[in-house]
Amino acid sequence: GENVEQHPSTLSVQEGDSAVIKCTYSDSASNYFPWYKQELGKRPQLIIDIRSNVGEKKDQRIAVTLNKTAKHFSLHITETQPEDSAVYFCAASINDYKLSFGAGTTVTVRA
Amino acid sequence: EAGVVQSPRYKIIEKKQPVAFWCNPISGHNTLYWYLQNLGQGPELLIRYENEEAVDDSQLPKDRFSAERLKGVDSTLKIQPAELGDSAVYLCASSLMGGNTEAFFGQGTRLTVV
Numbered sequence: 001g002e003n004v005e006q007h008p009s010t011l012s013v014q015e016g017d018s019a020v021i022k023c024t025y026s027d028s029a030s031n032y033f034p035w036y037k038q039e040l041g042k043r044p045q046l047i048i049d050i051r052s053n054v055g056e057k058k059d060q061r062i063a064v065t066l067n068k069t070a071k072h073f074s075l076h077i078t079e080t081q082p083e084d085s086a087v088y089f090c091a092a093s094i095n096d097y098k099l100s101f102g103a104g105t106t107v108t109v110r111a
Numbered sequence: 112e113a114g115v116v117q118s119p120r121y122k123i124i125e126k127k128q129p130v131a132f133w134c135n136p137i138s139g140h141n142t143l144y145w146y147l148q149n150l151g152q153g154p155e156l157l158i159r160y161e162n163e164e165a166v167d168d169s170q171l172p173k174d175r176f177s178a179e180r181l182k183g184v185d186s187t188l189k190i191q192p193a194e195l196g197d198s199a200v201y202l203c204a205s206s207l208m209g210g211n212t213e214a215f216f217g218q219g220t221r222l223t224v225v
Contacts, residue, residue: 006153034213043115043202043216044154089153097142097206098167099214101153 002027004092006102014110019077021105023090026071030092033066033073034099038087047088048075080109113137115217117203123223129191132220136184136205143180144214145188146202154202160186161208193224 003026013019025033034049050057050064050073057064061080066073073092077084087106091099116135124130136143141162146154157176159167162183171178175194180186190197200221204214 004153036216043218045216046213049213091153097159098156099154101155104151104153 002030002092002094002098002100004090004100004102006090006105008105009103010106010108012108012110013080015080015082017080019075019080019084019107019109021075021088021090021107022072023074023092023102024070024072025092025100027092027094028068028071029094030071031095032093033064034091035062035064035075036089036091036101038089038104040086044089077107080107082109082111085109115203115205115215117201117217117220119220120218121221121223123225124193126195126224127192129189130193130222131190132188132201132203132222134186134188134203134217136186136203137215139207140205140215141183141208142206142214143186144204144206145178145186146204146216148200148202148219150199157188190222193222195224198222198224 006023031052036044037047038044061078063076087104089104090102093099118133143160145157148154158171158178160180178188200219202219203217206212206214
């Protein structure tokens with residue numbers, strides 16, 4: 001089955017700086033890569049996703065890049081704010097809808 | 112419109128006791144998932160339904176776990192008997208049928224087995 005690895009496990013950044021989280025996946029047939037944000041005690045919520053026919057996608061301060069050859073994708077958050085503090089999960093799936101999640105990255109934005 | 116609704120939010124039981132979780136997905140969402148989330152880990156799929164059919168239950172420990180979605184809407188997940196290692200958050204999610212569409216998660220049920 002699909003194996004998704006996520007790094008780093010924790011990330012502390014100064015407010016206003018950028019944060020980058022990287023994930024690798026094992027199954028080259030994976031074609032859908034969502035990112036979820038989970039605040040403490042709350043549900044995971046989709047923040048951005050990318051499909052395998054696109055190399056990069058941006059939505060305001062967040063962007064995701066995908067390198068299919070290397071089988072890795074990354075989340076970039078620019079101009080970080082305190083409300084960006086949360087756990088971020090990457091995931092990958094093939095057309096069978098089964099999402100395989102990474103272990104998560106705890107992001108702390110220091111004021 | 113209400114999102115995915117789960118109940119209860121918290122449950123504490125003694126080991127060897129049964130427990131059940133309930134999920135009401137977003138209206139119109141044919142696909143329903145149950146995930147297990149251990150502390151500090153990402154969600155792991157237990158079972159996926161397309162309407163009332165369980166199309167992927169390969170990760171469900173069938174000796175003690177069972178699930179049903181009788182009318183293709185609400186779903187229940189049951190553990191009998193519960194073990195200490197079952198302590199975790201059980202998340203329900205739903206999505207439109209069609210593949211690779213956004214999965215919307217419920218708040219989860221935090222189970223503690225003592």
